[in-house]
Amino acid sequence: MAQAPSDREIIGPTLREIAADWSADQEVFRHTHWGKAMMWIFLLSDTFIFSCFLTGYMTMRSSAVLPWPDTAKVFALDIGGHEIPLVLIAIMTFALISSSGTMAMAVNFGYQRDRRKTTMLMLLTALFGLTFLGMQAFEWTKLIFEEGVRPWYNPMGAPQFGASFFMITGFHGLHVTCGVLLLLIIASKVARGHYDRTGDYSAVEIAGLYWHFVDLVWVFIFAFFYLW
Amino acid sequence: MQHDPSITHEAQQHPISLYLKVWGLLFLLSAMSYLVDYMHVQGIMRWTLIIVFMLLKAGLIVSIFMHMAWERLSLIYAILVPPLVLLVLVRIMTIEANYAFWTRAIFMGGGG
Numbered sequence A: 001m002a003q004a005p006s007d008r009e010i011i012g013p014t015l016r017e018i019a020a021d022w023s024a025d026q027e028v029f030r031h032t033h034w035g036k037a038m039m040w041i042f043l044l045s046d047t048f049i050f051s052c053f054l055t056g057y058m059t060m061r062s063s064a065v066l067p068w069p070d071t072a073k074v075f076a077l078d079i080g081g082h083e084i085p086l087v088l089i090a091i092m093t094f095a096l097i098s099s100s101g102t103m104a105m106a107v108n109f110g111y112q113r114d115r116r117k118t119t120m121l122m123l124l125t126a127l128f129g130l131t132f133l134g135m136q137a138f139e140w141t142k143l144i145f146e147e148g149v150r151p152w153y154n155p156m157g158a159p160q161f162g163a164s165f166f167m168i169t170g171f172h173g174l175h176v177t178c179g180v181l182l183l184l185i186i187a188s189k190v191a192r193g194h195y196d197r198t199g200d201y202s203a204v205e206i207a208g209l210y211w212h213f214v215d216l217v218w219v220f221i222f223a224f225f226y227l228w
Numbered sequence B: 001m002q003h004d005p006s007i008t009h010e011a012q013q014h015p016i017s018l019y020l021k022v023w024g025l026l027f028l029l030s031a032m033s034y035l036v037d038y039m040h041v042q043g044i045m046r047w048t049l050i051i052v053f054m055l056l057k058a059g060l061i062v063s064i065f066m067h068m069a070w071e072r073l074s075l076i077y078a079i080l081v082p083p084l085v086l087l088v089l090v091r092i093m094t095i096e097a098n099y100a101f102w103t104r105a106i107f108m109g110g111g112g
Helices: A007-023 A034-063 A087-111 A115-146 A160-191 A194-198 A202-227 B016-038 B043-065 B073-080 B082-107
Strands: A077-079 A082-084
Touching (some): A034 B082, A087 A115, A087 B016, A115 A160, A115 A202, A160 A194, A160 A202, A202 B016, A202 B043, B016 B043
Antiparallel strands (some): A077 A082
């Protein structure tokens, strides 16, 4: 009767095989630019951060006993005597989507090595980002000073509204701010011909990935926080 | 950092019209989800429409703008599969939220 193999014999080689496969990880993503793969991994981790915020918001909102404020009314603006619901948020959404469009074109012109168009489109993208940030600053000011909302208090109902609003939009705004800085840095490098010398325009695409992600997160915030 | 230059410039040339089309679609979808709120669509219809428009927008951004549609399958799976476990978190937190809500309602007289 053959002796049964010990655990060590079974697990040992298998584990070693897995370790060997993954320690050779340049083989997994060998067709992808290393910077791009790393940016994707970073964005994956960022996905989890924002998902935790949104899930936390869901938990707070569905366990709140006080009524949740009607976001359509809270974020309404008075334009020409008419109260238009959510109009500021709609404009912010369009600004961010437009910035994504210009960024996608900048990436395209980057690979065509068109320095002037790439720089101009990236600066335009940054400008849209700054427009978004300006409107967000306006929105925060209105909410803090006119409505009196605080992270721990909300005169319109559930205090959890203030907590989740400042946390989620604040963290997203921080991402937009970092994105604008990144775009300006990369755009100035493009303008100075840095990537023509290295012969590699991937940095534009990698900055683009980050920027599109910021837009992507806004899609979810817009749906879950403002429209729900 | 060194790398093989032949691998970075593949398959990233698309006509500008493609980006303009996606841009237009994103505008349209945003406008439609805004209209859901503006027209006061309520109940299950509202949630379905919001989620459908949201997923369509997210899909367009990830696949076209972020070029995921032209990436290799190993990268696509590495990025898109892990977030699925978030559904488990959402389920767990739904149960937790229900528990917290009823605890507050019953023992704190609804003031919590």
